[in-house]
Amino acid sequence: MPRAPPYVWTLIELYERGAARRPLELSTEELGLMLGLSQQGASKHLAELEKEDLIVRRRNARGASVLITKEGSDTVISIYSRLRAAVEGKAGxxxxxxxxxxxxxxxxxxxxxxxxxxxxxxxxxxxxxxxxxxxxxxxxxxxxxxxxxxxxxxxxxxxxxxxxxxxxxxxxxxxxxxxxxxxxxxxxxxxxxxxxxxxxxxxxxxxxxxxxxxxxxxxxxxxxxxxxxxxxx
Amino acid sequence: MPRAPPYVWTLIELYERGAARRPLELSTEELGLMLGLSQQGASKHLAELEKEDLIVRRRNARGASVLITKEGSDTVISIYSRLRAAVEGKAGxxxxxxxxxxxxxxxxxxxxxxxxxxxxxxxxxxxxxxxxxxxxxxxxxxxxxxxxxxxxxxxxxxxxxxxxxxxxxxxxxxxxxxxxxxxxxxxxxxxxxxxxxxxxxxxxxxxxxxxxxxxxxxxxxxxxxxxxxxxxx
DNA sequence: ATTACTAGAAGGCGAGTAT
DNA sequence: TATACTCGCCTTCTAGTAA
Missing domain, CATH: 2.40.30.30 (Riboflavin kinase-like)
Structure with a gap:
């Protein structure tokens, strides 16, 4: 498992909240709370994720919605697959x-x-x-x-x-x-x-x-x- | 998934290499190479992991061996479990x-x-x-x-x-x-x-x-x- | 109410080097 | 040969604040 930038945890959190299934309405403040991050930090993470094409955002009146792209889902699933191979295959x-x-x-x-x-x-x-x-x-x-x-x-x-x-x-x-x-x-x-x-x-x-x-x-x-x-x- | 410190990726890498099954002989240089990290960085990661009781190390003549503790295995498995729930349960x-x-x-x-x-x-x-x-x-x-x-x-x-x-x-x-x-x-x-x-x-x-x-x-x-x-x- | 800029602090990182 | 210390750089963080 190559070292991943910190915002990958944010991607995983979004994935857990179903942001790969439908646009997720979420303020940067809430996201920060979820991650133990400041509102500004969460904002930066989202900006990074968007820059890497792992998510797309749509701004609306009160906040924004986040949707994980195919590339983003693949990233999460790839991490999962490697962990599965390691945990299911080797342990025990x-x-x-x-x-x-x-x-x-x-x-x-x-x-x-x-x-x-x-x-x-x-x-x-x-x-x-x-x-x-x-x-x-x-x-x-x-x-x-x-x-x-x-x-x-x-x-x-x-x-x-x-x-x-x-x-x-x-x-x-x-x-x-x-x-x-x-x-x-x-x-x-x-x-x-x-x-x-x-x-x-x-x-x-x-x-x-x-x-x-x-x-x-x-x-x-x-x-x-x-x-x-x-x-x- | 709460944000995890960067050395958790190192723990996962060690887990993938079977360090939960038996002491893994591994130089900090090799570990650094595996992670895209310098020898010094790998050394620091190991020190952090040991401080958190996620691994135990034993020094020997040429290098050292690393073994993941129960707590360390639980950490990896817990990440895996959450990902599994998210990927298998929600996606699709x-x-x-x-x-x-x-x-x-x-x-x-x-x-x-x-x-x-x-x-x-x-x-x-x-x-x-x-x-x-x-x-x-x-x-x-x-x-x-x-x-x-x-x-x-x-x-x-x-x-x-x-x-x-x-x-x-x-x-x-x-x-x-x-x-x-x-x-x-x-x-x-x-x-x-x-x-x-x-x-x-x-x-x-x-x-x-x-x-x-x-x-x-x-x-x-x-x-x-x-x-x-x-x-x- | 939001998001996100800037500045400064904190921590991760690699190079050099001690052991 | 190893590991791991110090130091300086750079990334990431929070706080303040703008928009």
Whole structure:
């Protein structure tokens, strides 16, 4: 998206108000108010837009009307198209690059517990291999993992078993090395630090990919619809 | 769409490059090139974005990596959502306000010619009443009508009949007074000026709406998918 | 009531340069 | 090599005011 002059926001505002559908009666004062701009500033924006043939104006007794030209509509639609491609196409996937290491085997223990295992089957659609793949992710990706934690994901509920309580966790569908289906675990209180990504899969990934400690592994995590939580700020 | 500071375009550019999915390795020089900005300018934009918590940066040996935060993604998605609502929701409809007048009856003659009549049936799905409704549109709406002429619409092909040739024309689905289905005609060489909107309908609109000359009529013209011809400029 | 000119302030920008 | 500071230019903003 090349940098656009400030008055493009004004064009978008006019577009939102339907000025591409019919001449919009609007004083420069009102427009300024809408944009957080002075009346004079709004006037200048309109003058610029008209000079660029993005709008046409018609003066009348009390004010003027604004109509967006075909070129103006195309400008707005072109911005929209690029945003659509970016938001709909790319978002919803987080990419991690991790280094394999061997954990303490606790992951495998948890996964094999019926209380969690049955939930994995239900949520991910596969019987998990009784062991997790532990990856150390780059420091820059920790922020990304934190963002995962903010998303809904697939919820694993906690339970009590044998007098011990097991906490709730979160899970996301993931793909390992573009080939293997997996689940990325987000566990609130884990023995691992925040720089670790833990994966469950229907197969022994370490064996299936012939991995050894220190190998690099690429993981794509699906976060669901990108437009969820589109409230903005 | 409230006015946004210029660095929001930079945020969008970063988003397009996938910086919301994984840390993006990018020098300020490259970013400047992408945005038509100097290296220093790009650096400033990044500093601003970081100050607003829209991105996080991590410095490394050769350059730095940029990752868009949840707040940053929300900002982009919020802009996208508003644009989507405006473009998908509103566009594709032009609104005209016209004043009824009585033509010379030529419209009715043309409409009843088999060469045109059969095309109306095929394109609009109704047998046209042998007469057109002529509206004088406001001067400000002439530009809008010109824009109609630039769109594809439903094409009526010309023909020769009885030694006379009848030219091609264009037609758009329309709704009169929110109640009656109609077709809005765009005729290249017409006896009417450009300030006239001519409508065909399956019924006698003048009678159905109890209209007399001078009455005001509101017409919504469907122009088809708004994202057609989204090339921009 | 409008729109829009002018002048001066504020902020964005690039060049040079420090780190 | 990078990033980012200062400085001067230029664009954009608001205020005052004309039309």
């Amino acid at each position: 996937v987080f990419e991690f690059h991790g280094t394999l290491f061997t954990g303490l085997g606790e992951g495998g223990y948890y996964v094999s517990l019926a209380g969690y295992r049955k939930q994995f089957v239900k949520l991910l659609g596969f019987e998990p291999f009784p062991g997790t793949l532990n990856l150390t992710i780059g420091a820059g990706e920790i922020e990304l993992k934190k963002q995962l934690g903010l998303l809904r994901g697939l919820g694993l509920t906690g339970f009590v078993h044998g007098g011990r309580s097991y906490g709730p966790a979160k899970c996301f569908r993931a793909t390992v090395e573009s080939r293997y289906e997996a689940g990325a675990l987000i566990i609130e209180r884990t023995h691992h630090g925040e720089g670790v990504l833990e994966l469950v899969a229907p197969v022994n990934l370490r064996k299936a990919l012939s991995l050894k400690d220190g190998d690099h592994v690429r993981v794509l995590v699906q976060t669901g619809d990108a437009t969820n939580g589109s409230g903005g700020h | 409809v032009f609104e005209f306000h016209g004043t009824l007048f009585t033509g010379l009856g030529e419209g009715g003659y043309y409409v009843s010619l088999a060469g045109y009549r059969k095309q109306f049936v095929k394109l609009l799905g109704f047998e046209p009443f042998p007469g057109t409704l002529n509206l004088t549109i406001g001067a400000g709406e002439i530009e809008l009508k010109k824009q109609l002429g630039l769109l594809r619409g439903l094409g009526l092909t010309g023909f020769v009949h009885g030694g006379r040739s009848y030219g091609p024309a264009k037609c758009f689905r329309a709704t009169v007074e929110s109640r009656y289905e109609a077709g809005a005609l765009i005729i290249e060489r017409t006896h009417h000026g450009e300030g006239v909107l001519e409508l065909v309908a399956p019924v006698n609109l003048r009678k159905a709406l109890s209209l007399k000359d001078g009455d005001h009529v509101r017409v919504l013209v469907q122009t088809g998918d708004a994202t057609n011809g989204s090339g921009g400029h």
